[in-house]
Amino acid sequence: MPKPLLSREELLGRLYETFSRYGYEGASMSRIAAFTGLGRASLYHHFPGGKEEMAAAVLDHAGAWFERAVFAPLEGVTPPRQRLLAMLDAIGRHYDAGNRACLPMLLALTEERETFGAAIRRLFARWIEGLTQTLCDAGLARDIARRRAIEGAVRVQGALALARALDDPRIFTAMAADLPQQMLTGADRSALWTARGTPRFPSPPSGGAGSGRSSRRGGAPAER
Amino acid sequence: MPKPLLSREELLGRLYETFSRYGYEGASMSRIAAFTGLGRASLYHHFPGGKEEMAAAVLDHAGAWFERAVFAPLEGVTPPRQRLLAMLDAIGRHYDAGNRACLPMLLALTEERETFGAAIRRLFARWIEGLTQTLCDAGLARDIARRRAIEGAVRVQGALALARALDDPRIFTAMAADLPQQMLTGADRSALWTARGTPRFPSPPSGGAGSGRSSRRGGAPAER
DNA sequence: GTCTATATGGAGATAGAC
DNA sequence: GTCTATCTCCATATAGAC
Numbered sequence: 001m002p003k004p005l006l007s008r009e010e011l012l013g014r015l016y017e018t019f020s021r022y023g024y025e026g027a028s029m030s031r032i033a034a035f036t037g038l039g040r041a042s043l044y045h046h047f048p049g050g051k052e053e054m055a056a057a058v059l060d061h062a063g064a065w066f067e068r069a070v071f072a073p074l075e076g077v078t079p080p081r082q083r084l085l086a087m088l089d090a091i092g093r094h095y096d097a098g099n100r101a102c103l104p105m106l107l108a109l110t111e112e113r114e115t116f117g118a119a120i121r122r123l124f125a126r127w128i129e130g131l132t133q134t135l136c137d138a139g140l141a142r143d144i145a146r147r148r149a150i151e152g153a154v155r156v157q158g159a160l161a162l163a164r165a166l167d168d169p170r171i172f173t174a175m176a177a178d179l180p181q182q183m184l185t186g187a188d189r190s191a192l193w194t195a196r197g198t199p200r201f202p203s204p205p206s207g208g209a210g211s212g213r214s215s216r217r218g219g220a221p222a223e224r
Numbered sequence: 225m226p227k228p229l230l231s232r233e234e235l236l237g238r239l240y241e242t243f244s245r246y247g248y249e250g251a252s253m254s255r256i257a258a259f260t261g262l263g264r265a266s267l268y269h270h271f272p273g274g275k276e277e278m279a280a281a282v283l284d285h286a287g288a289w290f291e292r293a294v295f296a297p298l299e300g301v302t303p304p305r306q307r308l309l310a311m312l313d314a315i316g317r318h319y320d321a322g323n324r325a326c327l328p329m330l331l332a333l334t335e336e337r338e339t340f341g342a343a344i345r346r347l348f349a350r351w352i353e354g355l356t357q358t359l360c361d362a363g364l365a366r367d368i369a370r371r372r373a374i375e376g377a378v379r380v381q382g383a384l385a386l387a388r389a390l391d392d393p394r395i396f397t398a399m400a401a402d403l404p405q406q407m408l409t410g411a412d413r414s415a416l417w418t419a420r421g422t423p424r425f426p427s428p429p430s431g432g433a434g435s436g437r438s439s440r441r442g443g444a445p446a447e448r
Numbered sequence: 449g450t451c452t453a454t455a456t457g458g459a460g461a462t463a464g465a466c
Numbered sequence: 467g468t469c470t471a472t473c474t475c476c477a478t479a480t481a482g483a484c
Contacts, residue, residue: 003468005468023247023250023335025247026334026335029459029461038467041468041469045467104389111246113391151399154386154395154399155379157385158381158383161381161385162374164332165328165332227450252476253478254476264478268480270449274478
């Protein structure tokens with residue numbers, strides 16, 4: 001029967017599931033075969049490089065999901081708070097409030113980082129850039145925005161991890177409930193949400209504090 | 225030569241190192257033998273239950289370290305801020321600002337949680353209790369203290385993970401730099417640091433807000 | 449308490465039929 | 467594109483000498 005049992009999309013989904021449940025070393029070819037319904041030999045047809053190629057493909061797949069579900073909303077044209085809520089909703093669903101592990105983070109924690117570190121760093125760096133941009137659009141100075149973006153990523157990852165360790169999803173939901181508020185504290189309500197790159201005011205009147213995305217750069221205003 | 229090559233303490237340290245570097249599945253008996261300098265058969269002499277018994281012993285060992293280096297300082301008699309700094313210093317050193325993975329968290333992320341989940345939950349729950357008590361001693365109401373304790377644990381774990389994923393220890397140090405301030409915001413400076421359980425003022429004068437550790441319980445005062 | 453030697457199973461991976 | 471059969475190697479684990 002020379003017909004594919006699973007689409008590549010479905011196959012990658014099952015692979016992601018297996019790797020994130022058992023980790024790289026724990027995801028044996030037999031387990032992967034069981035989870036995908038394919039024979040071990042068939043898996044080598046799709047991924048001649050074996051497990052390493054599978055994990056790399058799965059990380060790409062995760063990057064694509066991230067792009068669609070997290071980065072695109074963060075770059076959107078809706079109000080910054082709404083973008084953050086969309087991100088948290090997507091992440092909360094995808095990781096089931098900590099019940100499922102974040103594979104890139106899982107791979108980063110052990111020696112697999114040596115192999116997949118570049119892809120992992122790209123992914124998290126991109127996330128932080130997206131968050132930074134969102135906060136800039138909300139009217140925060142870039143250096144403050146960046147600091148808060150990192151803090152936000154830290155809290156999301158920490159909440160996912162601790163929720164899983166304590167087997168209590170409320171740790172994630174509690175974090176998600178006040179993250180937008182914390183991240184946006186002090187943001188200018190007249191910031192350029194709707195037309196990023198096209199200032200609502202053709203030329204800033206004069207000393208308008210925190211109006212554009214490239215203003216206030218280089219300075220080190222006190223936060224908090 | 226019927227003499228031990230390593231003390232049990234040293235042995236457990238090497239085991240911790242191996243498990244946290246490679247994860248449970250990735251830490252093969254051969255690797256463990258190489259890291260400890262013992263033959264595989266010798267390891268079964270110390271741990272007849274094999275890897276599972278080793279991991280359980282290592283988690284106990286981690287719990288004992290945690291007790292000494294984290295929980296004891298948090299329960300100390302020094303000012304709350306100093307206790308938090310001591311905790312962050314101990315954790316920062318122990319995990320090398322994210323360069324080393326936190327083994328209990330690592331084991332929690334994959335299927336090993338089924339086996340070691342109880343020990344892992346105990347450990348993190350105890351940590352959060354310690355943090356809660358510290359914040360109560362600082363004068364925060366218990367419900368607020370507990371919420372902030374969880375938030376603090378979330379941020380520490382998230383910073384460790386993200387610092388490792390991005391290979392940038394500054395993510396941990398930045399978190400550590402303002403965690404005490406954030407956690408203690410609003411704490412009463414006249415709180416009972418020095419003699420917990422023995423109020424400095426035999427009976428609170430009158431409307432002193434946030435003075436004792438058991439006051440303000442049950443209420444839901446607005447935070448932030 | 450450590451070692452060498454060994455048993456047995458499952459790991460990753462490949463060849464070739466259909 | 468999937469399968470069965472098979473390869474090799476390393477995994478965990480044990481027996482028994484020193």
